Amino acid sequence: MAKCKYCRRSGATLKPTGKMSYFCGFECFKNEGVKQLEKAERLRVKNENKERIKEKKDFYSRDITWQHKTCKVAFNKSRVLQELKWFREHGLEPECISCGKKNMDWCCGHFKTVGSSGVLRYSRLNTFLQCNKYCNMSLSGNISGNKNTRGYLKGLIERFGQNKGQRIIDLCDKRQHSVKRWSCEEVELIKNNSLSISRLIGRS
Numbered sequence: 001m002a003k004c005k006y007c008r009r010s011g012a013t014l015k016p017t018g019k020m021s022y023f024c025g026f027e028c029f030k031n032e033g034v035k036q037l038e039k040a041e042r043l044r045v046k047n048e049n050k051e052r053i054k055e056k057k058d059f060y061s062r063d064i065t066w067q068h069k070t071c072k073v074a075f076n077k078s079r080v081l082q083e084l085k086w087f088r089e090h091g092l093e094p095e096c097i098s099c100g101k102k103n104m105d106w107c108c109g110h111f112k113t114v115g116s117s118g119v120l121r122y123s124r125l126n127t128f129l130q131c132n133k134y135c136n137m138s139l140s141g142n143i144s145g146n147k148n149t150r151g152y153l154k155g156l157i158e159r160f161g162q163n164k165g166q167r168i169i170d171l172c173d174k175r176q177h178s179v180k181r182w183s184c185e186e187v188e189l190i191k192n193n194s195l196s197i198s199r200l201i202g203r204s
Contacts, residue, residue: 006032067184068121071191075122076108078194081201083108083129096135097128097156098142099149104131109141111152111169112176119180122190125168128156 002022004012006029012022016029023029084106087094095102097109109130112120120126135142135149145151150158157165 004028006035062184064182064184064187067187067191068182071122071187071194074191074194074198076127078197078201079108079124079127080106080129081198082124085201085204087129094129096131097159098130098135098139098145098152100155100158101131101134105133106130107132107136109136109152111141111143111156112172113141118182119175119178120172121180121182123172126172128152128159 002012002015003010004024005021006023009024012024012028014023014025014029015021016023023032084094093102094106096104106129108127110120111126111128114121130136130141130152135152139146139149141152142149143152145154153169156168159165160168
């Protein structure tokens with residue numbers, strides 16, 4: 001005995017459409033039609049949302065400002081994790097490159113600022129562990145130090161020694177005015193590499 005396509009009860013006799021499309025009566029037939037229309041509408045909205053998301057992703061993949069914004073977050077996080085890993089591997093307690101304080105609100109501190117040095121924006125040699133609120137934000141990176149702190153410059157020398165520390169300083173000084181025209185593809189690659197580094201360190 002046929003089952004109603006809508007309510008699934010046995011004894012359906014009405015067959016207004018194709019094969020096996022039996023219904024108890026006109027009410028079930030009407031309700032099934034409404035259900036199919038609602039299903040089609042949900043599918044249409046779903047496809048529209050997919051298309052909208054695709055268009056948004058395509059737009060942002062061509063927008064260098066957005067790429068830099070998202071890359072900055074990924075890169076800075078990976079550099080903080082790399083720095084913490086470096087201290088751990090050397091058996092040292094992490095300290096701020098500029099003030100030498102420990103157990104701080106860590107961030108990725110740039111030696112040469114992003115605004116003045118586009119080419120060094122995502123350079124490991126231009127970014128080291130720094131306390132965020134005091135040195136990075138309040139003292140704009142605390143490059144030269146003050147009566148209470150050594151500063152970024154001396155911090156590099158103390159951490160890496162005179163020769164290597166000075167090489168890092170000279171390299172950044174030399175390249176700070178170089179103009180770099182970033183492409184979306186380059187920035188996205190750096191972002192993806194940074195995310196991979198963060199995942200790897202997180203699992204180690």
